[in-house]
Amino acid sequence: MSKRIAIIASQGGMETAFKVMNIALAGAATDAEVQVFFTFDGLDIIHVNAAEKLTLPAEKQHYVEGLQKANVPPITDMIQMAQESGVRFIACQMTMDVLGLTKEDLMDGIDVAGAMTFLDFAYDADVSLTF
Amino acid sequence: MNIDFLQEANKTVDCQGLSCPMPIVKTKRAITEIHPGQVLEVLATDPGSVADVQSWTRRTGHEYLGTVEDGPTFKHYIRRAALEQTEPDKKHPLTASHETLLAAMEQDVQLLDVREPLEYAAGHIPSAVSVPLGQIKNWITEHQHLAQQKIFVVCHSGNRSDTACKILHEHGFHRVFNVVEGMRKWTGPIQVPNGTHSGPASHSKES
Known part of the structure; x- marks a missing residue:
C-alpha cells in the first residue's frame, strides 16, 4: 500500500496555498496518495479566479521579492502541477452552500464532497496536516 | 567518492535556480524517462536538495549514488531501480x-x-x-x-x-x-x- 497524505486547507491567501501545494507536490513525487480537502477560505485556492484571490496582505509583501528570487513557480502553476501529479482535490460541499458557489466556480477536476469523504481517506492516512 | 558515474549519466535534469519542491518534482518525472539501471544526473542549486534527494531515493527505492559539488551547483546522481524494487508497497497478492x-x-x-x-x-x-x-x-x-x-x-x-x-x-x-x-x-x-x-x-x- 502506498503512503497516504491527508491535508485540510482551511485558510486562503497565497501563503497558505504555497504551503499546501509544496507538501502535496513533494508527497506526489514520492508516489504517495495525496488528498486535499478545501474548506472555508481554503476554497479560494481552487477557485477559477485563484490567480486574483490568492494575494499577500500588505504586511507580507516582503515575500514577493523573495519568492521571485527563489524562483518559486507561480502558485497557479503549482496547483496545476499538483493536479497533474494525481493529487486529489476535494471541495467542501457545506462551504460551497454557505458561499453560494457551484462547481463552475471551481477549477476543473475538483470533486465536491463532505467531511466523511475526506475522513474515509484520512482514517487510513500516514500523514494528516491542516493549513 | 567514486565519481565513475559522472560519465555514466544517461540523462540530466536541470533544476538550477529552482526551489523546493521543484527539484524533487522534476527528478520524479525525469526518472521515468530512463530505464531501470540507468543513471540520472540532477543539477540543482537549492542546498536543501542535498538532503531532499536522498530522502526521496529512500522513499522511492531508487539508488542514491552521490552528490558532487561544482561551484554553486550540486550534481546528484541517482540510479533508477528495477521495477519490482520501486514497488516496496505492493499489495499482498492473496x-x-x-x-x-x-x-x-x-x-x-x-x-x-x-x-x-x-x-x-x-x-x-x-x-x-x-x-x-x-x-x-x-x-x-x-x-x-x-x-x-x-x-x-x-x-x-x-x-x-x-x-x-x-x-x-x-x-x-x-x-x-x-x-x-x-x-x-x-x-x-x-x-x-x-x-x-x-x-x-x-x-x-x-x-
Whole structure:
C-alpha cells in the first residue's frame, strides 16, 4: 500500500496555498496518495479566479521579492502541477452552500464532497496536516 | 567518492535556480524517462536538495549514488531501480471476497480481525479472533503451529489486513488471505455486544 497524505486547507491567501501545494507536490513525487480537502477560505485556492484571490496582505509583501528570487513557480502553476501529479482535490460541499458557489466556480477536476469523504481517506492516512 | 558515474549519466535534469519542491518534482518525472539501471544526473542549486534527494531515493527505492559539488551547483546522481524494487508497497497478492470467506466459514477456519479492540467489540464476525495489528508479531510467535493453515485476515477497509498479511507472509505463513472488502461492507453474521445478528453492524441495534 502506498503512503497516504491527508491535508485540510482551511485558510486562503497565497501563503497558505504555497504551503499546501509544496507538501502535496513533494508527497506526489514520492508516489504517495495525496488528498486535499478545501474548506472555508481554503476554497479560494481552487477557485477559477485563484490567480486574483490568492494575494499577500500588505504586511507580507516582503515575500514577493523573495519568492521571485527563489524562483518559486507561480502558485497557479503549482496547483496545476499538483493536479497533474494525481493529487486529489476535494471541495467542501457545506462551504460551497454557505458561499453560494457551484462547481463552475471551481477549477476543473475538483470533486465536491463532505467531511466523511475526506475522513474515509484520512482514517487510513500516514500523514494528516491542516493549513 | 567514486565519481565513475559522472560519465555514466544517461540523462540530466536541470533544476538550477529552482526551489523546493521543484527539484524533487522534476527528478520524479525525469526518472521515468530512463530505464531501470540507468543513471540520472540532477543539477540543482537549492542546498536543501542535498538532503531532499536522498530522502526521496529512500522513499522511492531508487539508488542514491552521490552528490558532487561544482561551484554553486550540486550534481546528484541517482540510479533508477528495477521495477519490482520501486514497488516496496505492493499489495499482498492473496485476497478473498466476502463470498469466499462465508463459504470457508462453513468449516472450521482461522479468521483474524486486526482492528483495534474497541472496533472489534463494537461488532465482529462471530468466529473472528481479535489480534490488533500492533500485536500481530506476538500472535505469530505464539501460533507457529498454524503456519501451514489457511488464514483469513480482516480489518475495517482492507488496508490494515493487507499489512498484516504481508507480515504473516514474511514470517512463513504462506496461506494467508486478505479479506479486501473489510468489515465496512460485511453483510454476513456479526457478533455485537448484545448478541448475534445476521445484518451489518450499523443495523444491529434492533434487539
